[in-house]
Amino acid sequence: GAVVSQHPSWVICKSGTSVKIECRSLDFQATTMFWYRQFPKQSLMLMATSNEGSKATYEQGVEKDKFLINHASLTLSTLTVTSAHPEDSSFYICSARGIGLYTDTQYFGPGTRLTVL
Amino acid sequence: AQTVTQSQPEMSVQEAETVTLSCTYDTSESDYYLFWYKQPPSRQMILVIRQEAYKQQNATENRFSVNFQKAAKSFSLKISDSQLGDAAMYFCAFCAGYALNFGKGTSLLVTP
Numbered sequence: 030g031a032v033v034s035q036h037p038s039w040v041i042c043k044s045g046t047s048v049k050i051e052c053r054s055l056d057f058q059a060t061t062m063f064w065y066r067q068f069p070k071q072s073l074m075l076m077a078t079s080n081e082g083s084k085a086t087y088e089q090g091v092e093k094d095k096f097l098i099n100h101a102s103l104t105l106s107t108l109t110v111t112s113a114h115p116e117d118s119s120f121y122i123c124s125a126r127g128i129g130l131y132t133d134t135q136y137f138g139p140g141t142r143l144t145v146l
Numbered sequence: 147a148q149t150v151t152q153s154q155p156e157m158s159v160q161e162a163e164t165v166t167l168s169c170t171y172d173t174s175e176s177d178y179y180l181f182w183y184k185q186p187p188s189r190q191m192i193l194v195i196r197q198e199a200y201k202q203q204n205a206t207e208n209r210f211s212v213n214f215q216k217a218a219k220s221f222s223l224k225i226s227d228s229q230l231g232d233a234a235m236y237f238c239a240f241c242a243g244y245a246l247n248f249g250k251g252t253s254l255l256v257t258p
Contacts (some may be wrong), residue, residue, distance in 0.1 A: 072190075072237060072248045093193065120189060124246075133241055137191035143147040 032056050033125050035138035042113055043146055050108045050141045052123030058103035059125035063135060064096070069119045079106055103127070113145045148173045150240050152249035159228045160257050167212075167223045167252045169238030180214065180221045185251075186234040189222040194236070198223065212253050 031056040031069075037101060042048050042085040061080050065073040079085040079100035087093045095117075097109040105126075110117050127144050149172045157166035157238040171180070182194040197205045197214050204212050209226045225232055238249040 065246075067189075072194065072250050073246075075245055078244060122189075122191065124191070134181070134193065134196055135241075135246055136193065137183075139188070139190045 030056050031136040033059075033123065033136050033138040035123055035141050037141060038139060039142045039144075041146065044114050045112055048110045048113055048143060050110075050121055050143075051062045052106045052108070052125070052138050054104045054125045054127060054136075055130055057105070057125075057127045059127040062100055062106040063124045064098060064106075064108050065122045065124065067122060069120075073122060076108075083093075084088075103113055109110065110143065113143070115145045118143055118145045120136050148240055148242060148247045150238055150247050150249040151185070152236075152238055152252050153245075154252045155250070156253045157235070158255045158257060159225070159232075159256075161228055161230060163228055164224060164226045165228055165254065166235050167238075167254070169221045169249055171219050171221065171247075172239075173219070173240065173242060175242040178240060179219045180212075181239040181241070181246070182210070182212070182221075182223045182249075183237045183239060184232075184234045185237065186207065187232075191237075195223065228256050232256050238250070 034053045036051045067073050074090045077085045077087045082105045085098035100106040122140040124137045151170045154201045155175045177220045180197040184192045184194050211224045213222045237251045239246045
């Protein structure tokens with residue numbers, strides 16, 4: 030149980046384009062989803078938290094107009110990187126916690142590697 | 147602010163041996179949760195073990211166990227009978243609300 034998927038797993042795009050990453054909870058309903066960014070050999074940095082049907086809460090220093098988050102249902106959250114630039118290249122990971130599970134525990138997706146040329 | 151410190155950037159253990167990864171944290175909260183996550187080369191974050199701060203009993207999951215010292219704010223992970231598949235980055239994490247606070251991680255190398 031507690032499986033989280035992400036799509037795509039790897040994306041390359043040109044500078045200036047927008048990229049959407051999907052995060053799905055496959056076998057549970059996710060009341061809260063989280064988006065992280067991870068640079069090579071570093072820890073995870075929380076970008077934003079989203080609750081189903083509500084606006085996302087962004088961490089300090091994260092541009093909400095740059096990283097659009099939509100948590101439209103209890104099983105799906107999306108992160109859209111708008112007008113991507115090379116400095117947005119990174120590994121993006123989502124996590125979820127939800128109904129029927131330990132409410133304090135986050136379960137992670139496999140991550141998405143974004144490369145902006 | 148809550149901080150999590152993992153003082154060992156790298157550790158090495160021989161197959162079948164035991165290794166302990168250290169983690170300390172700083173908080174003024176009394177109710178919280180502690181976790182160890184494993185991140186292998188695939189970069190998938192895998193929950194290894196979970197500890198509730200109000201429970202004195204140390205959590206165990208098969209070969210993985212913790213030594214939780216609440217007064218000392220210490221939460222170390224012991225891996226017994228190490229296997230090659232245990233090689234990964236290990237992150238200690240703290241949660242007192244909604245967010246996870248991660249340490250910087252310890253890279254574990256397992257040698258045959």
